Amino acid sequence: MSVPTRSRTRPAPAARGARRRTYLKADARRAQILDVAKDVFVKRGYRVANVADLCRAARIGRGTLYQYFDSKQAVLLAVMEEVCGRVEQVLAARPRIEAMGSPARVSTEEIVRFCEGRLRQLLQAVFVDEATLRLILRDARGLDGSVDRVIARIDAHALAALEHDLAAAQRLGFLRKGDVRLIARFILGGVEKMVLSALQEDAPVDLDLIVKTAVQLELYGLSRKEARR
Amino acid sequence: MSVPTRSRTRPAPAARGARRRTYLKADARRAQILDVAKDVFVKRGYRVANVADLCRAARIGRGTLYQYFDSKQAVLLAVMEEVCGRVEQVLAARPRIEAMGSPARVSTEEIVRFCEGRLRQLLQAVFVDEATLRLILRDARGLDGSVDRVIARIDAHALAALEHDLAAAQRLGFLRKGDVRLIARFILGGVEKMVLSALQEDAPVDLDLIVKTAVQLELYGLSRKEARR
Amino acid sequence: MSVPTRSRTRPAPAARGARRRTYLKADARRAQILDVAKDVFVKRGYRVANVADLCRAARIGRGTLYQYFDSKQAVLLAVMEEVCGRVEQVLAARPRIEAMGSPARVSTEEIVRFCEGRLRQLLQAVFVDEATLRLILRDARGLDGSVDRVIARIDAHALAALEHDLAAAQRLGFLRKGDVRLIARFILGGVEKMVLSALQEDAPVDLDLIVKTAVQLELYGLSRKEARR
Amino acid sequence: MSVPTRSRTRPAPAARGARRRTYLKADARRAQILDVAKDVFVKRGYRVANVADLCRAARIGRGTLYQYFDSKQAVLLAVMEEVCGRVEQVLAARPRIEAMGSPARVSTEEIVRFCEGRLRQLLQAVFVDEATLRLILRDARGLDGSVDRVIARIDAHALAALEHDLAAAQRLGFLRKGDVRLIARFILGGVEKMVLSALQEDAPVDLDLIVKTAVQLELYGLSRKEARR
DNA sequence: AATGAATGAGGCTTCATTCAT
DNA sequence: CATGAATGAAGCCTCATTCAT
Missing domain, CATH: 1.10.10.60 (Homeodomain-like)
Incomplete structure (x- = not known):
């Protein structure tokens, strides 16, 4: 009749590898x-x-x-949110592209250098460190709805920034007209894949080279003949 | 106090249809x-x-x-192997790029059309149908070593084909010199991201438009000024 | 880079007390x-x-x-549902009280015996066995919303049956007028407490004695003087 | 695909109010x-x-x-002990039933009023306020050995008081002979169930009505015919 | 060839209690 | 007196895989 009461007493504190507890705020x-x-x-x-x-x-x-944290998932989520916040900040802090001036006065080299700098800024905002980078590009994808949503938000931020740049450059006459949505995706995807390739081979990620290649292609393409249309 | 309790009891495993057994070879x-x-x-x-x-x-x-199948994983693996095999076949069956002739005799339009065709072939080999496509680009990544390896193999096939094309085109004088490894990655990554964007929005994937955009960028870039170097 | 794959292989089937598995439909x-x-x-x-x-x-x-079962709770719930179902059946199967005839022709002893029989039927429906009984009266209370709801349903069935009997008996002239809702609760509660007392002392539950006492009190009360109103 | 994910992160325990500490004796x-x-x-x-x-x-x-307090359980225990103590006091302070006089001189109405008063006293001792009441009748049951024991003690006090009253009333000739143990349980259980019913429906507990109904039943029962035995 | 009942390691999460500050 | 960060045993549940029929 009487309940065994198993009074949930704590057994001796398991004196195994027992590291002392540390306190942090x-x-x-x-x-x-x-x-x-x-x-x-x-x-x-x-x-x-x-x-x-x-x-x-x-x-x-x-x-x-x-x-x-409420759950294991929430931990990952918090990591991603942190990145997302940083991306938002960095992007908001960038100078407006209109600062560049008119095409007539800007040399090709300056344009190239400007584009490279701008792209590098963008990437560094997203890929703070290699761990974050691997997480965003490889590990955190397709895990779960809410994590995916944060990644999608980061992605959207980056794409929006890129699109905005492209549109401005088109308006200012630096670039040819074209579908900025698609082009932005093409460029970001291209850069991401170059990064991923390096990651996959455990090679160091040479952002400089990647940025250079991307800008070169983005601006001038590969053809030796000028497009006629 | 009241809990939103979900379905109390399971339907008693047997009772879920009691379908007659079917026999297949x-x-x-x-x-x-x-x-x-x-x-x-x-x-x-x-x-x-x-x-x-x-x-x-x-x-x-x-x-x-x-x-x-030995395991759940083996099932996925088999699916991916199937795709991989098809990619290998398709790529092996493509005409060699040297068939195109010398740059002097080929018009810009022909080059564009050729590149578009070739890229479309490549993509169609990889992305047999939308299901496969989602699997390769989104769901099967980072799941587990052996699946990743098959995907990496597919990726490697596609990249190798692209690299080979680029190298040949450079040799033949159609394209500027450049790091074919990186360039191939850039192009494939760019295309993949355009596709992914569409998938993510549940929009139909317009391969034609994607291919056109990619080739245009790949060949001529966006700049209105000709590169000087 | 390559994931350790911890391929979730099943270790040797733990040859401890290892009873062979038994199969049941x-x-x-x-x-x-x-x-x-x-x-x-x-x-x-x-x-x-x-x-x-x-x-x-x-x-x-x-x-x-x-x-x-979906959960531990669901198991308890299923137990209770079973009881609830049985109660519904038993109550539905009871003869209608009107079968008894008119007060004029029925002797006091017959009334008492009828009431006792009827009450015993009711209780036996609810308290199939002592385990069920303990569960309903003692252990399953206040555990959780959905379980409580089933118990409440059982309780409601019993009370409704009792109320119906009382109302009919009042209409037929066997019983004094009165608030059937409250009276039904009083009687059922009284019986339950007698049962609980026995359970608490691990004494056997003498349903016969309990029923007799309840009916005696219900019908004639304790007073030696007749009520005047 | 999307999960109804609940609140991501915990509010960082410290940040939940940062109320100044208060000091009390x-x-x-x-x-x-x-x-x-x-x-x-x-x-x-x-x-x-x-x-x-x-x-x-x-x-x-x-x-x-x-x-x-030594434990969470000890807190509940202390709450219940408090109630138990109060019950003991109140019961000890009641006038002895013998004060009432002999049946010959007491009118039916006086008996009824006396019983009602006495029952109300008993209940009010136990059910100090609705919170206590819910705790005793519903929530604290079957929780754990020692708490159950306190509740059992309270119950025993109440039952003992009731039994004592009944025995005295029998001795004095107010009430018919009968098994006081069972009868006490019947009455207390009946009252409790009426209270519980009200609680369950979140209706206010009308102690007066409950007491009236209980006493009426207890004394005169429901039958329209006088018992012959 | 087909079945579906049975399995149990392993994962996540809760919460009463302790203890350095 | 008061605090709140830290703890870890214990519990529930999932699901890939096995195996008697």
Whole structure:
């Protein structure tokens, strides 16, 4: 009749590898977890990495993680949101393209250099570091609706910036008319694939070379003959 | 207080249709499973779709699937291998680019049309149908080593073909010199991103327009000034 | 780069106490689980009993249970639904009270005996066995919205039947007028408490005595003086 | 594909109000916690309410609670002990039933009024307020051994008082002979069920009506014919 | 050839309690 | 006195795979 009461007493604190607990202020801990999590997600893959991995890497107990995030997914989401926020900031802070002046006065070299700089800015906003980069381009895709949505938002930001540049350059007479939507996608996709190729071979990502190649192609194409139309 | 409790009891596994068993020859069954599996993987995503989904869709019992494939992963692998094989065939069957003749005799329009045709062939080999396309570009990435390897192989085939074309065209004098590896990646990546954009918006994929845009950019770029170097 | 693939292979089938697996048809298994579950829930209490307990008692693996029920809660729910169904049946099958005849012709003893029989029927429908009884009166209360709702439904059935009897008896002139809603609750509550008291002391539940006491009180009260109103 | 994902990130525990700390004397704090806890336990249910809820409601930190109580359970226990103590007091303070005089001199109305008053006293001791009432009758049952024991003690007090009254009334000749144990249970159970019904429908508990109905039934029953035995 | 019941390792998450500040 | 960050045991559930029929 009487219930066994199994009074949920805590057994001796498991004196195994038992590292002492460390204390951090909430904000600091949150940031630390995010930091560590990015690494773990990249190194082991979001799906393969389990919450235990995250906590071990952050040297915290499993429960601690759940004081800061609702779920494993929420951790990834927070990582991505962070990137997204940074992208928004960087893009908003860029000078307007109209600052460049009129085509008549600008030399080809200046144009090239300007485009390269601008593209590099864009990429650096998105690809803060290689971990983030791998996450965005490779690991975090197709995981789950809400994560995908953040990635889509980042993507949309980048594309919008690119489109805006292209449209302005067309208006100012630097570039030929054309479907800016498609062209923006082509350029961003091209750059992404070059980056991905490097990542896949574990080669260092030479952003300079990639940017140069992209701008060269974007501006002048490959043909030795001038287009007539 | 009240919980939004979902469906209480399971429909008692047996009772979900009690369809009569159907018999098929081994080859036919295997093919049918692959066919159905592609759909299921695309519609629900490889990870979310479970073996039960596959079997239900194929109207077979769980054990039956395991008589034809070693594992769930093996099913996806087989789907991808099929695509890979087709790509290899198509690419091997294409005419050699040298058939085109010398730059002196070929008009700009002919070059454009040739490039467009060739790119379209390449894409159609890879993207047999929209399901395959979604699988390759979106869903099957980063799932697992061996699947990734097949996708990488497909990718490598496409890139190799493109690189080969570019190198030949450079040798023949149609195109400027340049790093064919990077350029091939840029072009393929650009095209893929245009396709992905369409997929993401559930818009029909207008391969013609995409190919046209790609070739135009690839050949002539966007600049209104001729490059001087 | 390559993912470790942890190919989820099943390790040797754990040759511990390893009882051979037993096969049952879906319906039979489902029934067996329900049967065992009722016992376990009663013996250990719904909250204390864990899914492992249920499965151990049913000699099945944990996954098996989840082929038949969505959750631990769903198991309890199914047990209760079963009772609820039986109550509905039994109550529907009872003869209508009007069969009794007119007060003039019926002796006091007959009335008493009739009431006792009728009350016993009602109780036996609800309290099929002691396990069910403990579950309904003690263990399953306040656990969770949906379970509570089923219990409330059972309760409502019993009360409705009782109310209906009372109203009919009033109409026929056997009983004094009065608030049937409240009176029904009083009687059922009184009976339940007598039962609960026995349960709490692990004494056998003497339904006969309980029914006799209840009917005696219900009909004639305790007073030695006749009420004047 | 899209998941109904709930709130992504937790509000970073610290940031949930950053209320200045308040200081209270030990006794006052203890009392305040008990007070708040009763509310929380009733509103959310003992099991669902977690320690965080208690502390938030009491506007204290988690550790603080554990300076006054050993465990969550101890808090509930203290609440119940408080009630139990009050019941003991009230019951001890009631006048002895023998004060009433002999049946010959007491009119039926006086008896009825006396019984009603006495029952109301009993109930009011137990059901101090609606929160307590819900706790005792609904939420705190079957939670755990020691809590159950306190409830059982309260119940026993009430039953003992009732039994004592009944026995005395029988001795004095007001009431028919009968099994006081069972009868006491019947009456208390009946009253409780009427109360519970009201609670369940969130209707106000009309103690007066309930007491009247109970006493009427208890004394005179429902029959229109006088019992012969 | 086909079936579908059975399995159990492994994952995620909760929450009462502890303890450094 | 008070705090709130940290903890980890314990629980529920999923699902790829096996195997008796």
